[in-house]
Amino acid sequence: MKTYKSALQEQDGISPPKALSTDSAKSIKAKRKSQPSISDLVHGITSGNITALSRAITLVESTNPTHTRKAQGIINACLPHASNSIRIGITGVPGVGKSTFIEAFGTYLTSIGKKVAVLAVDPSSSLSKGSILGDKTRMEDLVKNKNAFIRPSASGNSLGGVARKTRETIILCEAAGFDTIIIETVGVGQSETAVHSMVDFFLLLKLAGAGDELQGIKRGIIEMADAIVINKADGDNLKAAKSAKLEFNRALHLYPEKDSGWSPKVFLCSALQKEGIEAVWRVIQDYLKTTTSNQYFEQNRNNQNTFWLLQTIEEHLKSNFYNAPKIKTKLQQQIDLVENGKTTPFAAAEYLLSL
Amino acid sequence: MKTYKSALQEQDGISPPKALSTDSAKSIKAKRKSQPSISDLVHGITSGNITALSRAITLVESTNPTHTRKAQGIINACLPHASNSIRIGITGVPGVGKSTFIEAFGTYLTSIGKKVAVLAVDPSSSLSKGSILGDKTRMEDLVKNKNAFIRPSASGNSLGGVARKTRETIILCEAAGFDTIIIETVGVGQSETAVHSMVDFFLLLKLAGAGDELQGIKRGIIEMADAIVINKADGDNLKAAKSAKLEFNRALHLYPEKDSGWSPKVFLCSALQKEGIEAVWRVIQDYLKTTTSNQYFEQNRNNQNTFWLLQTIEEHLKSNFYNAPKIKTKLQQQIDLVENGKTTPFAAAEYLLSL
Structure with missing residues (x-):
């Protein structure tokens, strides 16, 4: 083949600017590398x-x-x-001052040498695009504290999914050396129950109200609480808070004894004034003493693990069944037949299971 | 072929005795016929x-x-x-006088023209070979009353099975014209919850105790009760019963409002003296009035039906899964791994589901 000099010539290119050294380029490439x-x-x-x-x-x-x-x-x-931690669940309706309380409580805990992780279970956050923890500015001291780690709620279309992610995150936080895990819930749907089944200690945050303290509390919450903390017990609220404390104490007395052998306590606190925060930690220490000496602490964690294992299996079985297209079409039909007295729930169930 | 007279001769037989007439024989045969x-x-x-x-x-x-x-x-x-009935659940610990109460209550109801069926949900009866209703002599008047029908608890190895049979029996009793169905439970395991989910009205029978009335009551029972009836409120017990009534009223006030819009009531009664029985019926009438006018009665029956439909499906899915031989061998293994911190509940569940 004959070679000849082309009319097209290539000029020498311009060297890359020396501002970006070979080392820098390597380092940037390394960071851009896959996870x-x-x-x-x-x-x-x-x-x-x-x-x-x-x-x-x-x-x-x-x-x-x-x-x-x-x-x-x-x-x-x-x-x-992942071990040697205490997992604390905190619930309370919006407005009760959960963020302020967690900010004060978390700051106190880091001041006594604890490493605090704050997580949230909020199955609604995927809709509202951001749980309350998403608004980190509400915990402006804690968020800057190097011994605290704040992570908003995972999103997900089922409470089961959100709860699973939170439980797995607890393990990671504990492995990272966080010894105090606070899990907040805004109390949407069954989220308190989910949080209760992943923590060692469950705290209900309340405000003093108009004297009828227990009205409006979701069913079963009082029975789950290991402590009730009445927040904003300051200034003009103090008197109402004290009478709320009396009423809660009377109510708690009426409930059956807990499996933990622990009698729930009621406290006043002012998260804003940072009053009563230390007492909450002391009661958690008492709880730990009681439940480790009677083995409930360990037993409860084991029960929680078994619960989540079985729960995950059963949720999977149900979602498999109910999401099958043939069931989706027939289920409402059968419910209607049952409601109109044309069949019994058992016969309808057998029919659906036979599809 | 040659015929000849045989040496063997047959004598005329003896006619069957006329005591058994052809008609009687037919009738006996008919009764012996298959179901x-x-x-x-x-x-x-x-x-x-x-x-x-x-x-x-x-x-x-x-x-x-x-x-x-x-x-x-x-x-x-x-x-x-099967319709136009009221289904009443009655629970209370052994010794509270359930049989005596049901005898007195049922007898009163038949006296005002009601037809009363008494059923029981007692998942333990297959073990103890006979629920308390099995001992019908405890209700000796009611058992002879032609407007009452008493049937002991079905036996079965699961509460779900016993509950299903009882629910189906309710339909048969209602179709037979019984307009008041009383379902008793001895409160074993989750039997109150099962009974609560098949009745319109749930009654807790109690005795006056040593002043701490709510201790020892199973969790959730108070929240299910539409009425608490303090039995044996007679003679020396009367004073204690009155103070128990006060305490229960205070406790009920502390519970959140019911979906039914009904506020539970507390009564004194002496089933033995047949005192206070009519008042129980009056309160059930009030309950009916409230819950039919606000549509809760109908809605609740529909919810119960849907609950049983889904419950039956889910029990079936679970028992299918957990009874599979491959799962039976591996489940405890996985639970142990989780308890020893070798795997998470979620990873274990996924492994079991993949088998």
């Missing part, structure tokens, strides 16, 4: 690296199957490091 | 024939698949005739 490995993240988490913790939680919260598999690997590797 | 047909039993039940009702209930309680199919046919045919 860190499982072992990188596990190592990061167990050394208390907050970036690694946040990245792992993002994987837990992802719906991407690759992320989910990676998250499972991280969680399994973190399990041996 | 009556579905339409025979349905006709019998809807004409108020107690033998037909009892036979149909025996079919409902049978575990023989042929009987079960026949029972379903009968129930379906009875459904259009």
